[in-house]
Amino acid sequence: MIKIHPIEAFNDNYIWLITTNTGSIVFDPGESSNLLSYLDKNILDLKAIFITHHHFDHTGGIDDILSKNKSITVYGPDNNINSITNRLQDGDQIKEIGIDFEVIEIPGHTLDHIAYFSENHGDPILFCGDTLFAGGCGRVFEGTFSQMHESLGKLKNLPKNTKIYCGHEYTLSNLEFAKEVEPLNEIINKRYNEVSELRNKGIPTLPTTLSIELQSNPFLRTDIQEVQNRVFDKFKTNKNEQDVFKAIRQWKDSF
Numbered sequence: 001m002i003k004i005h006p007i008e009a010f011n012d013n014y015i016w017l018i019t020t021n022t023g024s025i026v027f028d029p030g031e032s033s034n035l036l037s038y039l040d041k042n043i044l045d046l047k048a049i050f051i052t053h054h055h056f057d058h059t060g061g062i063d064d065i066l067s068k069n070k071s072i073t074v075y076g077p078d079n080n081i082n083s084i085t086n087r088l089q090d091g092d093q094i095k096e097i098g099i100d101f102e103v104i105e106i107p108g109h110t111l112d113h114i115a116y117f118s119e120n121h122g123d124p125i126l127f128c129g130d131t132l133f134a135g136g137c138g139r140v141f142e143g144t145f146s147q148m149h150e151s152l153g154k155l156k157n158l159p160k161n162t163k164i165y166c167g168h169e170y171t172l173s174n175l176e177f178a179k180e181v182e183p184l185n186e187i188i189n190k191r192y193n194e195v196s197e198l199r200n201k202g203i204p205t206l207p208t209t210l211s212i213e214l215q216s217n218p219f220l221r222t223d224i225q226e227v228q229n230r231v232f233d234k235f236k237t238n239k240n241e242q243d244v245f246k247a248i249r250q251w252k253d254s255f
């Protein structure tokens, strides 16, 4: 039995909670109040916290959670967050609540950014913080555009049926931009309508899957000729993937 539940935080963050028969783990608790009351109400035993990167909206709740239970393990990258107990690197393997995770380093949004991937309970699952979003990707704050492009390339190589749990509900605005990049892509138009309906009802649009992203996320489609041509027509940049990625990311920043 594995259950993955979103806890809403701030305006548009998701704190992902996984529960199995042996306990619960949580990803990126930017704040603690909704999480702690959910754990209490459902009598869940939190065993570990997983951090993807140092930003406050992903880490701000750690100390409060630890103040209630000091024995919780905190996994995360090697960064300035003192409460991380187990610092991870690319390729590290972790087992918690019966699930094996592999660590993938994906710098770009921040230099410390990592993702957690597992494929031992049904469909593969990925927790990727602010690197890959449904229909989009994170801003490049600390790394370079080519680092971010390379990191997304690593995620692109995962199994297509991977379920992707992102850190924010940005899907609708991302797809609005995707429509601008590929006006003739019917899959994007259809997805935009479906996502609008979900958001009107207040339903999360996540998880997404890699398969859906490959068909409708412009940041994973820099190898597609229509995308390259569109960027060339608009910005006269080279049509190689890295330059196309940089142009699309900068275009989105001011969209």
Ligand SMILES: [Zn+2]
Pocket (backbone or CB within 6 Å): 053, 055, 109, 130
């Ligand atoms: Zn972030």
